[in-house]
Amino acid sequence: MNDNEQLYQERIVALAKAKTGAGKLTSPTRTARRDNPLCGDRVTIDVRLDDDGRIAEIAHQVRGCLLCQASAAALSSVAVGRDKAGVAELRHDAERAIGREAGDPHEPFTAFAPVRAYKSRHECVLLPIEALQDAVAGASEG
Amino acid sequence: MSFDVAAVRRQFPILSQIIDGQPVHYLDNGASAQTPDAVLDAVRTYETTGRANVLRGVHRLAERATEAYENARVEVATFLGVDPLEVVFTGGCTAAINLVAYAYGSLLKAGDRILLSELEHHSNIVPWQLLRSRAGVELDMVPVTIDGRIDLEMLPRLITPRTRLISLAHVSNVTGALLDVRHVVALAKTVGAKVMLDGAQYAPHGPADLGSLGIDFYAFAGHKAYGPNGVGVLWARAELLEAMPPFHGGGSMIGRVTLAETTWAPPPRRFEAGTPPIGPAIGLGAACAWMRGLDWAGAHAHEMALVQRLMDGLQKIDGTQILGPASLQNRYPVVSFMLDGVHPHDVAQTLDSFGVAVRAGHHCAQPLMDRFDLDGTTRVSMAPYNDNSDIDALLTGVRHAARTLR
Structure with a gap:
């Protein structure tokens, strides 16, 4: 097996292909966009928040690589019901999965463990989560 | 006399390296070329x-x-x-x-x-x-x-x-x-x-x-x-x-x-x-x-033969498209391409696993990417020391990406 197959393992490819949450919301409460100026990847996240500032609906548009798409899909599969603090937990999960924080990540972020060895690709996984954090930032006050 | 690419390659010590059991297929010369003994x-x-x-x-x-x-x-x-x-x-x-x-x-x-x-x-x-x-x-x-x-x-x-x-x-x-x-x-x-x-x-x-x-x-x-x-x-x-x-x-x-x-x-x-x-x-x-000191008539002909080999090879892979002149006329050995359904970074990462170094992304030319509504391209940039084995390794890698990532 070559290194590539170690990175692009079935679970990551399946997450990207599933495209969970791909698209736009018709009337989002908030929208946030993040760009990675180094590679040009761009993620836009729409969220609809309920009265408690919890995510009721989420959608994402990714112009980026397979890792970025997989991350946005993973995120979308577990974001509903979370408030700002809950989204911060997802960030920790992603950071743990790629080895930037100690501890075991929750599902589905274990899928990103192969990215650990590819430092130049870490930001591909984090970009959607950063966009989501922007989208829910200040939500509890709002 | 034909251009002696092996003699040129011998002057570049980095090219004789084996990394993880693979030779170095360096096709990222547009970003930084390698350096000869001289x-x-x-x-x-x-x-x-x-x-x-x-x-x-x-x-x-x-x-x-x-x-x-x-x-x-x-x-x-x-x-x-x-x-x-x-x-x-x-x-x-x-x-x-x-x-x-x-x-x-x-x-x-x-x-x-x-x-x-x-x-x-x-x-x-x-x-x-x-x-x-x-x-x-x-x-x-x-x-x-x-x-x-x-x-x-x-x-x-x-x-x-x-x-x-x-x-x-x-x-x-x-x-x-x-x-x-x-x-x-x-x-x-x-x-x-x-x-x-x-x-x-x-x-x-x-x-x-x-x-x-x-x-x-x-x-x-x-x-x-x-x-x-x-x-x-x-x-x-x-x-x-x-x-x-x-x-x-x-x-x-x-x-x-x-x-x-x-x-x-x-x-x-x-x-x-x-x-x-x-x-x-x-x-x-x-x-x-x-x-x-290099025979540039020979070197340029050699570089452009590599471009032809690359373009011919890419054309045989479903869903590839070249961004740039289709002919060899008034062009230099820099070739950008897209592989339908696979992001350029994933193409480049796949190529790396075949020992092939290329550049992917916007190439510090974002207005050009906007012009063609592209996220980026995969760019193959050649030098006189590149040879057919570099192009063939690249084509193998692109075929692998096409098969596994879309």
Whole structure:
């Protein structure tokens, strides 16, 4: 097996292909966009928040690589019901999965463990989560 | 006699490396080329037998350093077909363009116009945008044709009597398109505009005869032209350099300094403030000498045969598309492509696992990506030391990406 197959393992490819949450919301409460100026990847996240500032609906548009798409899909599969603090937990999960924080990540972020060895690709996984954090930032006050 | 690529490869020690059991298929020369023994030896000789600062010392090491540094300037000048006193060593190609944007730019007035193109590298866009903020000059952009060339048919409509400078890529770092320089120069002359070329992707493919092109400024990078990192070259006509104020102030660039005022050294020293990149410049001189020693007719034919092999191979893979000229006419060995359904970064990462180094992304040419509504491309950029095995390994990797990632 070559290194590539170690990175692009079935679970990551399946997450990207599933495209969970791909698209736009018709009337989002908030929208946030993040760009990675180094590679040009761009993620836009729409969220609809309920009265408690919890995510009721989420959608994402990714112009980026397979890792970025997989991350946005993973995120979308577990974001509903979370408030700002809950989204911060997802960030920790992603950071743990790629080895930037100690501890075991929750599902589905274990899928990103192969990215650990590819430092130049870490930001591909984090970009959607950063966009989501922007989208829910200040939500509890709002 | 055919071009002996094996003999060229032997001069580049990095190419004989085995990494994780695989040979190095280096096809990212447009980002940074590899360095031959001749360059490594020249730098080592300086560092081990003549390392000292230039111009100021009277001791023997300083004499050696100064002589080697000035000889390097002569080598670069010979390579470009110009006078050594018109050659300024800079920190790189970007630094050279910034020097012109600042120093020549300071001679321009609000309302003067500078003509660029949609396919320029950011380093030939952003310095001019900074000048626009500082001095109120206006920027005009030549559009790009569907096959990735600067659309010269649009030039006559964009050149105005206020156009002072036309600054374009000699070869596109994305599409490989070669500029028709004479056409640009002829039009520039009709309004008295100066012409600058970003030669970053041209210089690594053989000596230029700048004097015959009729241009005014030329910039290129050492590390893309088989030299060390940290050095670049600005060439400008003597009368332009003479008219330009300094960019950076400091040691070496002065005539006389008093607390009240300072006079400038003549060019090129006026533009080389502080200690220059001595070792890298010496290495670049050796790289220029090395390039002059190469059979470029053979090397270019060899490079373009690789381009043909690559384009033929890509065409056989479902869903590939080339961004750039489809023929070999007026193009250089830089080939960008897209693989439908697979992001360029995933293509490049896959290629790395086959030992193939390429660049993926926007290539510091985001306006060009916007023009074609692309996230990016995968770019294959070749040098004379590349061979068929490099292209074949790449094609194997692209086929693998097509099979597994979509």
